[in-house]
Amino acid sequence: MSTTAEKIIGTLPDARGYFGPYGGLFVPETLMEPLQELREAYERYMQDEDFLHELDEDLANYVGRPSPIYHARRWSEQLGGAQIYLKREDLNHTGAHKVNNTIGQALLAGRMGKTRIIAETGAGQHGVATATVAARLGLECVVYMGAVDIARQETNVYRMRLLGAEVRAVSSGSKTLKDALNEAMRDWVTNVDNTFYIIGTVAGPHPYPAMVRDFQTVIGREAREQMQRQTGRLPDALVACVGGGSNAIGLFYPFLDDQDVKIYGVEAAGDGLDTDLHAAPLCAGKPGVLHGNRTYLMEDTDGQIIETHSISAGLDYPGVGPEHAWLKDSGRANYVAVTDDEALAAFHDLTRIEGIIPALESSHALAYAKKLAPEMKRDQTILINLSGRGDKDMHTVAAREGIEI
Amino acid sequence: MSRLEARFSQLKATGKKALIPFITAGDPIPDITVDLMRDLVSAGADVIELGVPFSDPMADGPVIQGASERALDHRVSLRDVMRMVSRFRELDNETPVVLMGYLNPIEIMGYETFAAQAAEAGVDGILVVDLPPEEGAELLEAVKGRGLDQIYLIAPTSTPERIKTICDAAGGFVYYVSVKGVTGASHLDLQTVESKLRDIRAVTNLPVGVGFGIKDAQTAAAVSRLADAVVVGSALVSRVEALAEEPEKIGSALGEVIASMRQAMDEA
Numbered sequence: 001m002s003t004t005a006e007k008i009i010g011t012l013p014d015a016r017g018y019f020g021p022y023g024g025l026f027v028p029e030t031l032m033e034p035l036q037e038l039r040e041a042y043e044r045y046m047q048d049e050d051f052l053h054e055l056d057e058d059l060a061n062y063v064g065r066p067s068p069i070y071h072a073r074r075w076s077e078q079l080g081g082a083q084i085y086l087k088r089e090d091l092n093h094t095g096a097h098k099v100n101n102t103i104g105q106a107l108l109a110g111r112m113g114k115t116r117i118i119a120e121t122g123a124g125q126h127g128v129a130t131a132t133v134a135a136r137l138g139l140e141c142v143v144y145m146g147a148v149d150i151a152r153q154e155t156n157v158y159r160m161r162l163l164g165a166e167v168r169a170v171s172s173g174s175k176t177l178k179d180a181l182n183e184a185m186r187d188w189v190t191n192v193d194n195t196f197y198i199i200g201t202v203a204g205p206h207p208y209p210a211m212v213r214d215f216q217t218v219i220g221r222e223a224r225e226q227m228q229r230q231t232g233r234l235p236d237a238l239v240a241c242v243g244g245g246s247n248a249i250g251l252f253y254p255f256l257d258d259q260d261v262k263i264y265g266v267e268a269a270g271d272g273l274d275t276d277l278h279a280a281p282l283c284a285g286k287p288g289v290l291h292g293n294r295t296y297l298m299e300d301t302d303g304q305i306i307e308t309h310s311i312s313a314g315l316d317y318p319g320v321g322p323e324h325a326w327l328k329d330s331g332r333a334n335y336v337a338v339t340d341d342e343a344l345a346a347f348h349d350l351t352r353i354e355g356i357i358p359a360l361e362s363s364h365a366l367a368y369a370k371k372l373a374p375e376m377k378r379d380q381t382i383l384i385n386l387s388g389r390g391d392k393d394m395h396t397v398a399a400r401e402g403i404e405i
Numbered sequence: 406m407s408r409l410e411a412r413f414s415q416l417k418a419t420g421k422k423a424l425i426p427f428i429t430a431g432d433p434i435p436d437i438t439v440d441l442m443r444d445l446v447s448a449g450a451d452v453i454e455l456g457v458p459f460s461d462p463m464a465d466g467p468v469i470q471g472a473s474e475r476a477l478d479h480r481v482s483l484r485d486v487m488r489m490v491s492r493f494r495e496l497d498n499e500t501p502v503v504l505m506g507y508l509n510p511i512e513i514m515g516y517e518t519f520a521a522q523a524a525e526a527g528v529d530g531i532l533v534v535d536l537p538p539e540e541g542a543e544l545l546e547a548v549k550g551r552g553l554d555q556i557y558l559i560a561p562t563s564t565p566e567r568i569k570t571i572c573d574a575a576g577g578f579v580y581y582v583s584v585k586g587v588t589g590a591s592h593l594d595l596q597t598v599e600s601k602l603r604d605i606r607a608v609t610n611l612p613v614g615v616g617f618g619i620k621d622a623q624t625a626a627a628v629s630r631l632a633d634a635v636v637v638g639s640a641l642v643s644r645v646e647a648l649a650e651e652p653e654k655i656g657s658a659l660g661e662v663i664a665s666m667r668q669a670m671d672e673a
Contacts, residue, residue, distance in 0.1 A: 016539070024540055026508060026535045026537075028463070028464040028534050028535060028558065028560070029537055029558040029571070030464075030558075030560035030561070030582060030585055032560075032563070033560075033562040033563060033564055033565060172470055173461065178461060179461075179462075182461050185463040185464075186464070187588045188588060189464065189585060190587065191585075193585075288509045288512050288513055289507075289509045291463070299509065302480070302482040302483065302510060303459075303483070303509040303510035303511070303513035303514070303515070304459065304509075304510070305460040306460075386498055403622070
């Protein structure tokens with residue numbers, strides 16, 4: 001079909017960290033040199049056999065990769081259309097895709113001689129994944145988390161503390177993920193000599209969007225091979241939830257040159273895109289500059305970042321990785337949004353029909369697939385990135401349904 | 406000659422160093438900002454640095470974050486800030502005004518529109534914290550065409566090569582961030598400042614300001630022995646914060662701080 005399309009893989013970002021007009025390096029001067037050092041280390045070690053071997057070993061024996069692909073037969077049958085397959089990132093150590101990246105960045109931190117790790121977290125999954133690798137490598141670890149998120153993700157806060165991390169509550173701004181990111185940046189500016197900042201998503205200044213993507217593409221590389229092995233061909237569609245967008249780019253990237261594979265990124269529509277309460281910058285925002293990169297943002301007409309809403313803390317972010325912004329403009333990927341209610345319904349469906357309790361983040365991807373599958377033929381396939389498990393969301397779901405645990 | 410250039414050469418002729426106070430526009434209420442700017446000038450300020458409020462000030466410590474939040478409670482926009490500068494200009498046509506803030510409010514307005522309106526309002530320079538020279542070429546072109554200076558930060562982590570790049574792009578003055586950290590940080594190390602200023606002066610003739618960590622008359626005087634300009638922010642804004650409920654008292658409180666710094670610097 002569209003075989004004439006130009007190759008995408010390996011071409012972006014450019015040397016200045018740009019994906020088309022998006023990305024870049026918009027940070028205070030203090031961080032310019034440290035980011036240059038990081039860029040050099042990342043470029044060097046991604047070519048270094050010892051480093052890559054150690055990374056592969058850790059992914060296999062510590063994380064438990066490869067994660068399986070599971071054919072959700074009963075759910076597919078009930079939806080009456082395309083066959084749904086799940087990439088089971090929920091089965092990774094720590095329960096989500098986040099650890100793929102934290103393992104990589106922590107190994108890099110070690111190579112760079114940094115002794116202290118900092119991270120921001122929303123739902124707490126990236127914080128847990130960071131605290132986990134810091135514990136294992138014996139590194140000091142500080143995790144910044146919005147005070148609102150701390151209240152709705154108590155279990156993960158406790159997990160991080162058990163792992164030896166210091167969790168610092170952030171009470172500025174909207175007290176959620178974006179403010180945790182601001183605070184982590186402030187820490188990094190202050191302690192830049194001994195500190196490595198492990199950003200959890202494909203946003204932030206260059207080289208983070210590219211580096212985090214490269215550590216997460218293990219998802220898509222495995223899935224591409226597994227789907228061919230299990231179904232004899234590539235999937236017809238990929239679906240993943242998009243907050244910052246790391247699980248999505250991890251799945252999408254190795255398929256970008258497969259023009260026949262349709263790609264859907266699912267944002268959080270919260271109470272609905274027609275309300276003020278959502279977190280869907282690609283569907284309803286406009287380009288701007290935040291947290292070191294140019295990308296689509298939720299912002300008002302004065303350029304102030306506005307507070308977002310999603311039932312899922314991990315999607316409650318006003319920006320999105322610059323590569324997604326580019327994929328949207330280029331038309332290679334489609335970005336859609338589902339509401340809190342639709343995500344919750346899909347959460348229950350997968351739990352009751354397949355015996356898999358998904359994270360609320362991943363439930364957004366499931367909810368979109370639920371709309372997509374009936375419009376497709378029975379011999380077509382949809383591959384969903386089941387980016388995390390739902391154990392952390394028990395309190396949120398119960399509270400929403402008026403149940404006290 | 407631009408107002409900034411005129412002010413620095415005038416100071417040089419009299420053997421004085423520039424005192425540059427920072428306040429956030431609209432903090433704690435929009436109506437008071439122009440009066441505060443004038444109070445600062447009367448107390449001995451040479452240049453006014455006016456903060457443009459932003460929702461996500463990632464290089465600022467808690468004190469200046471608080472200032473942004475108070476101003477944003479009144480929805481103070483970049484356009485409002487430029488209106489304040491216009492009003493100030495009607496009363497004071499000599500004291501240079503530098504806007505300091507983050508890129509996104511400028512980005513959404515559009516670089517050309519911003520540069521035109523800033524020039525029209527009587528702004529003399531802009532300092533965009535999250536816009537290093539590598540990303541600043543386009544905005545630089547827009548503001549240069551309107552006679553505005555783009556002021557850049559130099560940090561303790563800036564290498565000699567970067568210092569050169571920054572100084573080549575900068576206009577008005579360059580601003581050395583004296584500590585690794587956010588605004589309001591402590592522990593300014595004069596020896597490091599001195600050696601870094603030597604590196605900077607080796608590649609530029611622009612005046613060099615020093616800021617971050619200047620708390621009182623004593624540190625202001627010490628820094629003024631080394632630098633051409635002393636920038637003081639959090640020490641003022643913390644007084645605004647303390648008097649947020651009694652805004653009528655802020656002008657004299659800030660005036661006292663500036664007057665004591667002025668005196669110490671002139672005696673240094």
